[in-house]
Amino acid sequence: EVQLVESGGGLVQPGGSLRLSCAASGFTFSSYAMSWVRQAPGKGLEWVSAISGSGGSTYYADSVKGRFTISRDNSKNTLYLQMNSLRAEDTAVYYCAKGLLPYGDYSDAFDIWGQGTMVTVSS
Amino acid sequence: SYELTQPPSVSVSPGQTARITCSGDALPKQYAYWYQQKPGQAPVLVIYKDSERPSGIPERFSGSSSGTTVTLTISGVQAEDEADYYCQSADSSGTPVFGGGTKLTVL
Numbered sequence: 001e002v003q004l005v006e007s008g009g010g011l012v013q014p015g016g017s018l019r020l021s022c023a024a025s026g027f028t029f030s031s032y033a034m035s036w037v038r039q040a041p042g043k044g045l046e047w048v049s050a051i052s053g054s055g056g057s058t059y060y061a062d063s064v065k066g067r068f069t070i071s072r073d074n075s076k077n078t079l080y081l082q083m084n085s086l087r088a089e090d091t092a093v094y095y096c097a098k099g100l101l102p103y104g105d106y107s108d109a110f111d112i113w114g115q116g117t118m119v120t121v122s123s
Numbered sequence: 124s125y126e127l128t129q130p131p132s133v134s135v136s137p138g139q140t141a142r143i144t145c146s147g148d149a150l151p152k153q154y155a156y157w158y159q160q161k162p163g164q165a166p167v168l169v170i171y172k173d174s175e176r177p178s179g180i181p182e183r184f185s186g187s188s189s190g191t192t193v194t195l196t197i198s199g200v201q202a203e204d205e206a207d208y209y210c211q212s213a214d215s216s217g218t219p220v221f222g223g224g225t226k227l228t229v230l
Contacts, residue, residue, distance in 0.1 A: 035219070045158075045166065045209050047219040059218070062124070095165055107213035109156040111177060113165035 002026035002112050004096050009117030016086050016121070022079040022096030022114055030054070030074040033099035033106045036081050038092035039116075048094070049081065050106035059106055064090075086121045093118050125149060125214035127222035134228040141197040143225045145210030148191055155193040156211040157186060159204075160224075166209065170195060197227075205229045 008020040020036070035050040049070040050059045058070050069082040079096050094117050097110035127147040135141040145155060155173050158166035168177055170186035173193060183198045193212075197204055210222040 037221075044224040045160075045211075045221040047221065050219070061218070100168070100171060105217065107153075107217045107219045109154075109168055109171040109211065110158075110166075111168050111171075113167075115165055 002098070004098060004112055004114035006094065006096050006114040006117040009094065009119045011120045011122065012086055013123050014087060014121055017082070017084045018086065018119060020081040020083065020094055020096075020117060020119070022081075024077045024079065024096075024098070027098070027112075028102070029072075029077040031102040033104060033108070034072060034079045035097045035099070035106065035110060036070065036079075037095045037097050037110070037113075038090075038119075039095070040089075040092040043092075046092075051079070052106065053103060057106075083119070086119075088121050091119060091121050125218075125220050127210055127212060127220055129208075129210060129222040129225045131223070132226045132228065134230055135200050136230045137202060138199055141200050141204070141227055143195045143197075143208050143210075143227065144192055145194070145212075145222045146192045147212060147220075147222075149215055150188065150191050150193055150212060152215075153212045155186070155188065157184075157195045158209045158211065159206045160209065161206045169208075200227075200229055202229050 036048040051070045067085045071080045096114045098112040100109040100111045157170035160166040173188040174186040
């Protein structure tokens, strides 16, 4: 079964840091671009960041550029999101999502999503 | 920044056809994708590449494209289709963009 399981969310103070993880199973992880997508409470979906299958290319939304870092460990089938200098507006459920096609573009559809992990930035 | 525009809400009676639109200047050049999200759940892909349906998605879900507008059509709407629906595409640089979402209410 293809599955993504996020972890690492929690409550953090403004200016703090948090690292999210996404454990993948059931598919050849290294063949697929992966993304993080977030959803603020009661709001819509917002793409945050993406990484190519090899990890050699990374992409960021302007809202997180310079503060967040995406990475992956293909030997552990795990995706990460290091979040620094967190702000109240970063409060959201963070989903990891798998690209639809092997060796596909990072702007492709997301066919598998994790259950999400909640990040709350508050003092 | 690039925007995809969806109506905030659409209401239909069971058995009728629901149409949800998504408008964006780059849609003639970029594929569109559609997701269904029920409360407390992760999004589910229901349409990719404008009109393709993933395996396991009921045939009543279909997609179409015309110029700067793409449309998700749900034929014979069922109560279980009540959900939020989001379109996704990309801007000219390839950055993924989501529409604001449409709440489908089944009366």
